[in-house]
Amino acid sequence: MINRYIMVTAIAFTFASCSKEIEVKSLNFDVTVSKTNGAVSNTYTTSDSLNFAFKGNPDVITFYSGEINRQYINKDRTVADGTPILQFTSLRATGTQANSLALMVSSDFKGIALKPGSTIRDTVTTNANIATAQWSDITSQAALSTGAATPSGEINLSSFANLGKPVYIAFKYVAAAGSVQNKWTITLLTLTNKLADESIYTIGNLGAPNTEIKNYGVITYSPGWWVSYDEVKNANKYPWVFTAGTSLVITGAATVGAATAPAEAWAIMGPINLKKVSPDVGVGLKSISAKFENYPYKYSSVTLSEPTFVASNNVVNSSATVVKPLSIKVTKP
Known part of the structure; x- marks a missing residue:
């Protein structure tokens, strides 16, 4: 009986103690x-x-x-007005087809589609989204390779930042049938937002979506890249190959005999808020x-x-x- 009393008393004391909040x-x-x-x-x-x-x-x-x-x-x-600048290096090898690489920007692309209830990409819907989006061709703003590795120079995307919504940036590859098709390699890609106080924030690169980007000690993540092609427009199935942190590469038909069909393929980064900064x-x-x-x-x-x-x-x-x-x-x- 005494032991029971002691136990009940101890339990009651414990509850009373727990009911009191620790005061700051x-x-x-x-x-x-x-x-x-x-x-x-x-x-x-x-x-x-x-x-x-x-x-x-x-x-x-x-x-x-x-x-x-x-x-x-x-x-x-987390956002601030600045100057968004895209830069990359391109290298064209094999083939001399003209206008085979285009730099594109869209603010209404619906994104990469996934099959319902899964993380598997819905290629048909994704290709439909690419086809129906409004893409602005800004290739003329970039210096592109004609045979040697070529820095693009600074590509100012301020006109797209002023739209007030996220954008997608893409490389579109097109190749004609009947002649050797070009191989393109994209490296050293960065997208930054430079503010008036001279601070520069990296907001995009060749990283995968789970790759850290560190700005002044604050970690954010790369928007990542997605690659896609429509077999109707690319019967020989030449894809962009994305190597996270390193490059985007596409190799078309290496011989005239292999160039039996045209090719179109896309590599897309986004969505990206071009005014993004780190706190x-x-x-x-x-x-x-x-x-x-x-x-x-x-x-x-x-x-x-x-x-x-x-x-x-x-x-x-x-x-x-x-x-x-x-x-x-x-x-x-």
């Missing part, structure tokens, strides 16, 4: 800044060594310096285990917005946060 610690936090020699100003230069002094002891402190790609005001930004991230200065009283810092570039510290105390169900912007700026000497 109150948060008092402030920051001041000066040169390491103690001089205080509203304007500093990149030649100054600064010291940020803290009052309070929060669990976590994160620092947004206000420099390019380190701005608190951009911590949730700015701060630098973690302090974890819960350490007391942190000051942070020395020397700017390597000017500030574009206010330096900001974010302090927080955190428990399982709640948190307390204080955001401390500093009304200073850092300029060149």
